[in-house]
Amino acid sequence: MAATDKALAGLRQMIASGQLGPRAKFPPEPELCDHLGVSRSSLREAVRSLAALGVIESRHGSGTYVSALDPAAIISRFSLSVELIPLEGVLELLEVRRVLESHATASAAARQDPDLEARLGDILDRLESTTDAIEIQFLDAEFHNAICTAGGNPTVTALTGVIRGRGGHYRIFEPGADFDAIKQTSDRGHRAILDAISTRDPAAAATAASAHIAQTELWLRALRPVPRPDLP
Amino acid sequence: MAATDKALAGLRQMIASGQLGPRAKFPPEPELCDHLGVSRSSLREAVRSLAALGVIESRHGSGTYVSALDPAAIISRFSLSVELIPLEGVLELLEVRRVLESHATASAAARQDPDLEARLGDILDRLESTTDAIEIQFLDAEFHNAICTAGGNPTVTALTGVIRGRGGHYRIFEPGADFDAIKQTSDRGHRAILDAISTRDPAAAATAASAHIAQTELWLRALRPVPRPDLP
DNA sequence: GACCGGAAATGGTCTGAGGACTTACGCTTC
DNA sequence: GAAGCGTAAGTCCTCAGACCATTTCCGGTC
The missing domain is CATH 1.20.120.530 (GntR ligand-binding domain-like)
Incomplete structure (x- = not known):
């Protein structure tokens, strides 16, 4: 599987499995890269994909979070x-x-x-x-x-x-x-x-x-x- | 405006303005970077965002294209x-x-x-x-x-x-x-x-x-x- | 004309570095 | 003791360069 897709699947599963609920915070990027086995570029592209869909949010200087997962939003x-x-x-x-x-x-x-x-x-x-x-x-x-x-x-x-x-x-x-x-x-x-x-x-x-x-x-x-x- | 957001806005406008219709091909990444004034990483993150929304598609080795913009898809x-x-x-x-x-x-x-x-x-x-x-x-x-x-x-x-x-x-x-x-x-x-x-x-x-x-x-x-x- | 191989074009991935913003903590001040 | 402030650590953001993988095209060969 391609690197970005692998990262995407990994991130989604962290949410789908219930490991991370609404508003939960993801580990820092370097840690996620290590965990998912991809480079930072690939990870960041995956994060952007899910951010575009309103599933996760990145806050500069703070961290990356699961969104509220509110259907209207x-x-x-x-x-x-x-x-x-x-x-x-x-x-x-x-x-x-x-x-x-x-x-x-x-x-x-x-x-x-x-x-x-x-x-x-x-x-x-x-x-x-x-x-x-x-x-x-x-x-x-x-x-x-x-x-x-x-x-x-x-x-x-x-x-x-x-x-x-x-x-x-x-x-x-x-x-x-x-x-x-x-x-x-x-x-x-x-x-x-x-x-x-x-x-x-x-x-x-x-x-x-x-x-x-x-x-x-x-x-x-x-x-x-x-x-x-x-x-x- | 942040680099990725600038790239995102630029790409969207290329479509919204009618400059690129459904299935049209974008210029190669280096050219787009130059045109939009951002680095390749930022451009690619913007592309991933729009790809996640089904608005554009990247084909490895071929190019980046506007999708069919079909509402069902x-x-x-x-x-x-x-x-x-x-x-x-x-x-x-x-x-x-x-x-x-x-x-x-x-x-x-x-x-x-x-x-x-x-x-x-x-x-x-x-x-x-x-x-x-x-x-x-x-x-x-x-x-x-x-x-x-x-x-x-x-x-x-x-x-x-x-x-x-x-x-x-x-x-x-x-x-x-x-x-x-x-x-x-x-x-x-x-x-x-x-x-x-x-x-x-x-x-x-x-x-x-x-x-x-x-x-x-x-x-x-x-x-x-x-x-x-x-x-x- | 059909097939094939290599070269060019293009997106995909990785690495390393530095910048920008947020947060937390300890210090100062009142 | 509480409020304000500045510094430092943590974290995401951006850039640059190099190399890999896939597709596409063109020329040669049969």
């Missing part, structure tokens, strides 16, 4: 790769988001949480009164994120967040011919979701969320916008 | 990290699987595909006639995988597959007091799913799939099995 690491997926693949991912967020919205509607309703109402008020693309994206994320969080499953929140982040790289809300029509439809979609949550109607909430995201998919398919450079 | 890379998540987190993930696979099963039921039904029936026949834990897991995976594939969204198939693979690390089907009861319930659950698909009833299919996976969640919560070592 690990899923969030996907944004590094998901953000590079071309539009075709993003549409596949949006179906995942539609299904998951529809479910989370239904869960949120099933709960009795006046605070959530007030916060969502506030977000929508601000959202409806702005035409700034950056602010629209920010408030939209806040709205959906609050609902998913209320849904109760952090993993779902993280996953939908990653996908939404990728979708946000495409400029739907760009000044142009369709801007006003799109913005109005989007605003109405948000209101429909909030109404369903306010009336404690999970089925209506699921439908409204599903329709709202399906609408986004349609716009992406129709407009085929190009990804924009990173925001400031 | 990228999601499959998650299994490396998901397999290390403790039971608590796995239960959160199983809710994701339940929702997604329920959706995919409904989609499969909505299609007219006699081939699928025949194949699923064959799998279930074999599944019902074995008590070998390894074979049970294999056939179970084949059953669910065939349904998700028929659902039509490869991303969903990959995601549910990753989560199912993690669940499979826990020995539910272990010879013991409850083995027979659990096996029978599981078999009935599979039949219910196949029946719903055969009768082209998406709603029933979604319900059956959801109930089947919810049952798995209950078993995991109740039995709290320990992860088993890797299979041969």
Whole structure:
């Protein structure tokens, strides 16, 4: 087996076997090299691999540690790769988001949480009164994120967040011919979701969320916008 | 900015900017080092990071390439990290699987595909006639995988597959007091799913799939099995 | 034209050295 | 005695150079 792969397997097994639990500290690099039988370069490449996946963390001057192994945190690491997926693949991912967020919205509607309703109402008020693309994206994320969080499953929140982040790289809300029509439809979609949550109607909430995201998919398919450079 | 991070950002931007599309070849390492202003070690660690995420691939003796950037392939890379998540987190993930696979099963039921039904029936026949834990897991995976594939969204198939693979690390089907009861319930659950698909009833299919996976969640919560070592 | 062997290109691994950051400890000071 | 501070040890980070392993390509041979 190749050196880096051997180191990778060794590190993974130290965690998988339970020898090192969440947040545990690894031995220093020289010791690990000796234990695994590879050079420091190979070991470090293996460490970087697992760090990229959110499984371990290196802290300069301190040591190398197992991460908290929190599923939401690990899923969030996907944004590094998901953000590079071309539009075709993003549409596949949006179906995942539609299904998951529809479910989370239904869960949120099933709960009795006046605070959530007030916060969502506030977000929508601000959202409806702005035409700034950056602010629209920010408030939209806040709205959906609050609902998913209320849904109760952090993993779902993280996953939908990653996908939404990728979708946000495409400029739907760009000044142009369709801007006003799109913005109005989007605003109405948000209101429909909030109404369903306010009336404690999970089925209506699921439908409204599903329709709202399906609408986004349609716009992406129709407009085929190009990804924009990173925001400031 | 640290050297490795600088290299990482540079590589990502080469892809994000469209300068290098799917399957494109990177310049040789020495050239990249020069271009990015970092040493070869730092560059290689950055390359390993992106390789771990399924974004790029190094081929010994040939070169370094952008991957196909296929969402399903990228999601499959998650299994490396998901397999290390403790039971608590796995239960959160199983809710994701339940929702997604329920959706995919409904989609499969909505299609007219006699081939699928025949194949699923064959799998279930074999599944019902074995008590070998390894074979049970294999056939179970084949059953669910065939349904998700028929659902039509490869991303969903990959995601549910990753989560199912993690669940499979826990020995539910272990010879013991409850083995027979659990096996029978599981078999009935599979039949219910196949029946719903055969009768082209998406709603029933979604319900059956959801109930089947919810049952798995209950078993995991109740039995709290320990992860088993890797299979041969 | 097909096969084969060697040379070139390229990533993989190892070693050694020095730098940068964090942490802990002992000292000083109040 | 407690707080602040500086030093030293521990640890990861980066660089440089050399050599190995694999793939690819090209020319020669049959």
